[in-house]
Amino acid sequence: xxxxxxxxxxxxxxxxxxxxxxxxxxRVIVRDPSRLAADVRDQVEVVKGxxxxxxxxxxxxxxxDALFWLLPSDNASNLEDAFVGFTRPAAEAxxxxxxxxxxxxxxxxxxxxxxxxxxxxxxxxxMDDLIASTGAAFRALACPSFxxxxxxQAPVVKQRGTFFGVISPDRKAPSVATGDIAAVAARFLxxxxxxxxxxxxxxxPQDLSQSDMxxxxxxxxxxxxxxxxxxxxxxxxxxxxxxxPPAMAQGLVDMMIAKDNGLDDGIARTPQHATDTPTTFRQWxxxxxxxxxxxx
Numbered sequence: 001x002x003x004x005x006x007x008x009x010x011x012x013x014x015x016x017x018x019x020x021x022x023x024x025x026x027r028v029i030v031r032d033p034s035r036l037a038a039d040v041r042d043q044v045e046v047v048k049g050x051x052x053x054x055x056x057x058x059x060x061x062x063x064x065d066a067l068f069w070l071l072p073s074d075n076a077s078n079l080e081d082a083f084v085g086f087t088r089p090a091a092e093a094x095x096x097x098x099x100x101x102x103x104x105x106x107x108x109x110x111x112x113x114x115x116x117x118x119x120x121x122x123x124x125x126x127m128d129d130l131i132a133s134t135g136a137a138f139r140a141l142a143c144p145s146f147x148x149x150x151x152x153q154a155p156v157v158k159q160r161g162t163f164f165g166v167i168s169p170d171r172k173a174p175s176v177a178t179g180d181i182a183a184v185a186a187r188f189l190x191x192x193x194x195x196x197x198x199x200x201x202x203x204x205p206q207d208l209s210q211s212d213m214x215x216x217x218x219x220x221x222x223x224x225x226x227x228x229x230x231x232x233x234x235x236x237x238x239x240x241x242x243x244x245p246p247a248m249a250q251g252l253v254d255m256m257i258a259k260d261n262g263l264d265d266g267i268a269r270t271p272q273h274a275t276d277t278p279t280t281f282r283q284w285x286x287x288x289x290x291x292x293x294x295x296x
Contacts, residue, residue: 001063002189003027003099005051006070007044008035010148011105014182015068015189016040022190029060054089061097066189069104069131078247083123087130094134101137103188104128105181108142108174108201109258111266118263119254128199138197139188143181144174144204144264147284154292157217157225164228166235166256169211173264176204177284180277201267205274208281220285221293232257
């Protein structure tokens with residue numbers, strides 16, 4: 001039995017679809033089962049509730065062989081609660097229920113000097129340490145920034161031909177498509193032969209700067225797109241203005257500043273990274289961003 005958390009989210013629903021295509025028994029934890037497609041509900045066992053609830057986890061992990069762990073997008077009041085606090089009941093249930101294999105989504109940064117000051121990344125790595133302490137076989141899929149995060153700015157790209165961020169325009173860094181992340185996660189969930197605990201960096205096929213991305217977006221969209229750097233406090237103000245707790249907003253700013261200082265530079269790129277995560281930024285723009293920007 002494979003248990004999948006956050007099955008209606010951006011990554012989780014893709015992991016779920018990939019695993020179901022292999023015709024394996026699947027159990028999902030979901031707060032609102034109506035958000036699952038009808039054909040998906042017919043193929044899975046559904047445990048209703050939050051995967052931060054010990055009682056829900058006890059039911060969901062009963063007889064489970066493998067777990068896909070992904071934090072919800074809800075904002076907690078602070079990073080400790082959002083990452084380690086939320087995961088602590090799952091770690092206890094992994095031990096008590098004897099779940100053998102765990103795959104999670106985490107962040108790059110463990111091998112760089114900035115990890116101790118990197119907001120969400122620091123908290124994510126602490127979450128990984130908690131999961132590893134259970135003794136289960138563990139694969140932490142360590143990701144840089146998601147290409148798909150740019151979808152949040154699709155309206156402003158359409159209206160103003162601009163996207164914004166804290167990172168310097170010429171800072172080259174890896175980025176990865178969520179579809180590729182989901183494919184790797186599903187591969188590990190479906191393979192019951194691996195053991196031990198490892199971090200698996202998913203770097204995408206190439207390093208690009210924000211200026212590089214703007215040029216590619218301009219070419220794909222057929223209209224000029226530029227990148228505008230903004231100061232960290234401006235990003236924090238935007239987030240808190242939309243209701244994010246100050247500590248969570250500051251954590252995101254700290255992460256972006258750390259990325260601008262080389263947080264994601266700690267892994268040497270190899271051909272395997274392009275094999276595991278082959279989607280180029282140009283292809284992602286063609287397949288995902290362009291339809292979003294051109295939608296009515």
